[in-house]
Structure formats: C-alpha cells, structure tokens
Amino acid sequence: MTMKKILLVFFVGVAQSMVAQVPQDQKSIKEIFDEALKNGKAYPMLKELCTDIGARLSGSPAAAAAVEWSRHMMERNEFDSVWLQPVMVPHWVRGQKEIARVINLKNRGVLELSVCALGNSIGTGPSGVSARVIEVKNFDELKQLGTKAVQGKIVFYNRPMDPTLIHTFEAYGGAVDQRGRGASEAAKLGAVAVIVRSMGINIEDYPHTGSLHYQDNVPKIPAIAVSTKHAEVLSKLIKEEKELQVYIETHCEMLDDAPSFNVVGQLNGGEYKDEIIDIGGHLDSWDLAQGAHDDGAGCVQAIEVLRLFKELGIKPKRTLRAVMFMNEENGLRGGMKYAEIAKAKKENHIAAIESDEGGFTPRGFSMTGSEETHAKLKSWKPLFAPYGLTEFADEGGGADIGPLGPLGTAMIGYSPDSQRYFDYHHTPEDTIDKVSPRELEMGAAAMAALVFLIDKYGLK
C-alpha cells in the first residue's frame, strides 16, 4: 500500500465511523429547526412573561405569578405531567429608590450618581451614610491600605471588566468578586459602605444590580452599584479632590424566607424512561427589569424544547423535563432543592442543559462531564455546523444544574453569542425589545437538537 492509499483508507475510515446515522439525524435536526423558525413559540411565550408579569424577584408576588404562568403554559402544551416543587427562598426587597450623591464638590454643588442597591444588601435606612470615598481596584490593594486607611470610609471598587476578552463571561468572572465579596472584605477593615462599579463593559448611564454574599461573623454594610459612566466620573473626582465625600441612602432589607416553587414539566420516556434529561432556566429575575434575557429566555426555551418534541411527534426514549428553577439570582435555593429531591428519589439524571446566557444567536455548548460524554458530544459537532454552532467547550454548565454534578449528571451549558449580554444583564434594559425572535427560537432549536441526540443515543 502506498502512503497515499494508507492515508485514504485512514480518512475514509474516520469519515465512515462518524457519519453512520448522519443522514437520518440531519433530517430530524432540520425538522426541529424548521418548525422553530416557522412556528416557534419561545418568543410569544417570552413576550407574555415579560410584559404580563415582568420583574419577578424571589419571594415577590410577581414570582408567584410567574410560577402559575409556567404551570399553565406547560399544561396548555399538554406535557405528560406538570408539578411544583416547594422551596423556601430568600426574600429581599429594594424599598424606595436609592440615593447616592457627591456632597462636597468644591464650587460645583451636588452630583447625583446613578446607582442601585446590590441584591441581599442591608439598607442604610432613612438617615443614610456619609463618608470619604477611597478607590481600589482589587482586594490586594484594599488590604495594603489596611484598617487605618479604610476605617470609617466608603470603599469604591472600580476594576472594569476586561473588554479584550472575546467571551464576555470571562470578563464578568474576572470582575464579579468585587460585587460578591466586596462588602465583607471592606467591612473587615472597618469600611461603612461600598460602591461597586457596575458589571458592564460599555460606558452606560444605568447601574447593574446583582447579588452579594455577606460572610459570617463580619459586619454587614450597605452596598450599591454605580453606573460605569459615573464610576469613571467618581474616579476622576477622587483624583481631583482627595477628601471627596458621598452620601448613600438605601432602603432595602432582607425579610424572612418565603415559600416558592420550582416548576417542572415532563414528557415521559419509553425504552429508557428512568434516564432523565433536564432542560432548564431560572424563573426569578431581578426587580429592575423584565428579565427577558436573564433568564426568561432560558425558561421559554426549555418549554419550547419539549413543545418541539410533541409538535414533531418525536416520542422520547428517555424522560425529558423542562425545569423552571426558582431563586438563581440571590440564593440558588431552587437548584439545590431540585438536586436534593433527585438524590432522595435516587433518580438517574443523565444530562442537564441550562440556558442562562441570554436569548442570542447560538454558538455552541459547554460541558462538564466524563471523557466518554465529551467524546460523544463532540462526535455530533458536524450536525450542528449548518446552524452556526461550532463552539464546544470542555468546561461549563450552569449555576442551577451545578448541584446535580455530584450525582454524576453531565452538566451542559447552552452558549449563545455573548457580545450583548452584559449590556442588559441585571439592568432596566433587559426587556423584550432587546430579544431577536429568530435568535431566541434558534437557541431553542439548538437545544432541542442536542436533546434529540442525547435521547436517541445516550451519552455513554
């Protein structure tokens, strides 16, 4: 055999093993995309959720309405069963609009800053807090300043998200410690409040909320986010006037835990009905907007995946569940409860797919799983290429499905294009008009196609 022939045999062999069932699967996947793009219901569902219900933070009346809306939607689509999983959730309320103003500008009066309280934070109450502001870029810088410099001050965290990272979630990951841990780290050194630069990449007028976590045995201090635009202004003013003081007034408070629910809809499997595939998004959203991309999109896409199966008459071999998780934003209680029940019932969740990166054009999937499941997933790549999904990352999943990991579930994250996500994330801008119907429906189709393959072939 000449080398040329050896190579030929080699390539043909590889090609054949990969394309065994390809024509049939290509056809099924095209049917899924065609139905989603012609008659998709993800967008009309999302429009209802955003405009009829809107913001739906855990514990709020709107969150309860969203639970009922989801249940009705699943029942209307005649899923085999629909049920609620009770779960107690944190109940944080923002109270009246926050105030933050620079109060000692030389000869320039008062400057109102565009801010909002961070979720889970305590309020200042009506008397507010006034103090000098010191700016830091990270915790190392804060620690070097030490108690002497920080005591009695407001700490201003102003490290921007890195705009040069192409995948914007990496930039978020590199900055969000300021929001999550900033208050407690500053409180350890005696700070009286913190101002955190919003988790946005562009220079914008509006602040981004999001949750913080207070560490045990550390005093809880008020915490606000400031718009990226005013973060830049504040930083400049601090350089000009060392003694710059800011007045902060917030009225938020953490109430007692409140009863709420995950909402689950199921299509029963056939041959392997004990193997469960979850498709999920989170139903709660921040109180400042409609939660269109975060994460109404993921919720309606999960429902749409099951609807597509029903509409196209695809009878799943395995059991499919659309899961609306409650409380991803400020507690993750729903995700933990779902895994707790799965464990107690000894259920076999072979894979869970989460959509919580917005309703944008699909680019691929990420997965945390075994080598075997990775190999399987990657063998399907050519089936997704015609739809523009080419990015299959080796690590990933999602917050809500994370607690299923220890049960051996392959955790899969749906990865849409990430460029616009942080323009809207946790802001009043996260509204239905920012969602492209086609992009949203294509995302649902992409997930349905993946579920179709996992259901047909398993992941092992």
Place this chain on the structure above:
Amino acid sequence: MTMKKILLVFFVGVAQSMVAQVPQDQKSIKEIFDEALKNGKAYPMLKELCTDIGARLSGSPAAAAAVEWSRHMMERNEFDSVWLQPVMVPHWVRGQKEIARVINLKNRGVLELSVCALGNSIGTGPSGVSARVIEVKNFDELKQLGTKAVQGKIVFYNRPMDPTLIHTFEAYGGAVDQRGRGASEAAKLGAVAVIVRSMGINIEDYPHTGSLHYQDNVPKIPAIAVSTKHAEVLSKLIKEEKELQVYIETHCEMLDDAPSFNVVGQLNGGEYKDEIIDIGGHLDSWDLAQGAHDDGAGCVQAIEVLRLFKELGIKPKRTLRAVMFMNEENGLRGGMKYAEIAKAKKENHIAAIESDEGGFTPRGFSMTGSEETHAKLKSWKPLFAPYGLTEFADEGGGADIGPLGPLGTAMIGYSPDSQRYFDYHHTPEDTIDKVSPRELEMGAAAMAALVFLIDKYGLK
C-alpha cells in the same frame, strides 16, 4: 515506517507549513482586536453619522453632508490623502407620506395599510389609484393569470422570505425579485400598481422600502411595500372578499440626476505601493431611517480599519484605501464610477473588502476570486477562530466592489451574524440603538486583521 509514523509525519508536516508565521501574526491580530475593543472609534463615529446626519439618500442634502462628514473624519484621522470622486447619481424623492387603504370592506369601514413607496418608483399623484387587488406568489402565477385577469388591477406580491434558511441573505435573495422586477412584470399585463410584501422575516408593523428597477419600454406603474403584518391581513381579506379594492396614493418622483461623490481615504503603501487593497461601505442610506446597519456600519468600519493601522503603527506594504461608495441603494453609480476610474488609471486593486451586511458579531468572510486566493484565505482560518470567525464561503463579495471583479480584484464580503439584519433593513428601525458597540468594533477588527494578512502576504 509504521502507518502510525507515516501519519504522524504527514500531520506534523501539514501543521508546520500552515503555522510558519503564526505566533507573530497571532500577536499582531490580538493587538488589533485589543485596540478595537478597548479604544475603538467605529461606534462613536457611527453615532455621529446616525444622529447628526441621519437618513442620507443619494442626491439629498443629507447625503452631501455625509460626504463632508466622511472627508473631515478621514482628515481628522490624518490619512495620507483624502479625496472626492465626483459622480452623478439618481435623485429620487419620496414626497409626502404615502397612503394605502382598503376602501370597500363590507360593514367594516376603511382599513389603513402600513406602507411606503418603493425607491425609484413613480408616484400616483394627488388623485391616487383605486383598483381591485389580486394576490400572487410569483411571476409564474402572474403569467398564468394573464392580461385578462391582471388588466386594470393592483397586483399584490405576497411570497414571504423563507424563515428556515439560516443565512437570512439567502431568504432575501429568494424573495427580492418581487420588489425589484414586480412592477414591470405586472405592468406588462396591464396592472395599474403593485403592492409588495415587505422584505422582512418577522411579522412587523412597519414596511421595508428598497429599490425597484423599471424595464425599458414597459409602462411605469406605482409600487409600494406593505408591512408583513398587513400583508397577512390583506391576504386574508382578499380570500374573504373577492372584489376587495385598495386606494393608493404616493407622491414620489425621480428628479434629474444630481452631483455627488465617493469619498476615498488612503494610507500609502511601502514595498508594493502599486498594489491597492480597498475596504468599503456605502454612504447613502434610505430616507426612512438613520442607516445605522445599512450601511453606516460598513462606512465607519472601513475608516476604523485604517485608523487601527495608524494607531498601532503598522506601516502597510501595500496601499490601503477606505472607500465610502455613494448610491448603492438605488443606482450603484458610485461603485461603477470607482471601478471606471481604477480601470482608466490602470490601477492594480488586488483585493476589495465590502461590509454591507450590518454591524453584527463577525462570523467570517465570503470571497469571489481565483483558486490561489481562496487557498490563501483559507490558510488563515485558524488565526480568526479565537475571535469566533469560522465561516469562509466560496462565493461572495458585495454590490459596490462588484464592478472591480472584471479587473481581476479578489472580491471579499465581510459576513457578520445575519439573524437580525432583516428586522431593520430599509425600515425606520435601522437606528443607532440597534447597534452593539462591541459587535461593531469586532467587525472592524476582523476586517483589519484580514487586511493585515493580505497586506503582509499578498493574495497569490
């Protein structure tokens, strides 16, 4: 040698030949993207063009303002030379707002339709046109109806864009004959006017304009576009009431050709200065909107490509030109003039890149060129993968650079994500708020990276 070793040698050989200059090129391309994402000027430029000048149809005062704006912008960026190329352009004006109403609805009064005149069309004048409406899906159907059925009627073209085509420009290509040729085809059979379903995929309230072409020696009849929503309504009404009549009134007219300009900015090449690389967009836009995606985006990206070279201190070996073509929308006079001058001056344009598919996330490039240039372009694919550009299509280019093709120029189209383009194209919705700063800047960076490679290595 074992087969394994043969394969190893083969793969290493392939890999080595492909990655010869890779680390250096990777570094340069990263510098280009970093600068664009940190300090990019495409978005601020586009904001100026859209909000200070706005709609700029050929021959309008705003088009003249856009010419001056472009010249100033290039001069402010200190390009080596900036000049205007005079070109006479069609001067079509819409006149007062169009009217179209269904006038004989049984017991239901009058229904106003959401319409606009098609570019280049003649007006009905103040007396308007009233006639029965007959619906067709294509020219075959029209011809089968024949003169007897069509004579004296208004022909309603109602074939939707195919939503199942993933690349939306294919769907556009499959429907736009109705707009471009529909009036003349109907006039041949004695129709008095045409209504064309808007070139949009979603069901929307607003119409999409765009140009038509009247054939020689065929009567010119008025032509309007109707919103996709009202196309559906009209179709339904025609089925219910066979004698349905519509009144159309348009006040548009084609004036005498007007003087205008292409605007060209140049960075002089070094070693191979006689080889020219063009980067272009079109400066004119429809009169209904700001022309943000179509094609302000392409214009500012072309300027930004040259700015990035200057800012990063990259001295081009070849000559780079940013070209703002005039009159792409309703005549292509600018593109033809540019090629005519290039030919007369015997210039050697080795490649021309056009951005006219919107300022969305970059997905790749298309090219019409020789086998040699295709091989070269594809050898650079791995350099673009980290930035999400994976689609390199074998056919493509753009309308304005098309006339350079016969001169042997490789014609390259910049291909951004196409899902949202036809939500805005030729409608009042094509405004700056629909543009993501990151997506726009990444597009400029992607083109700059390609120009960097063509400039460094040539295309042969």
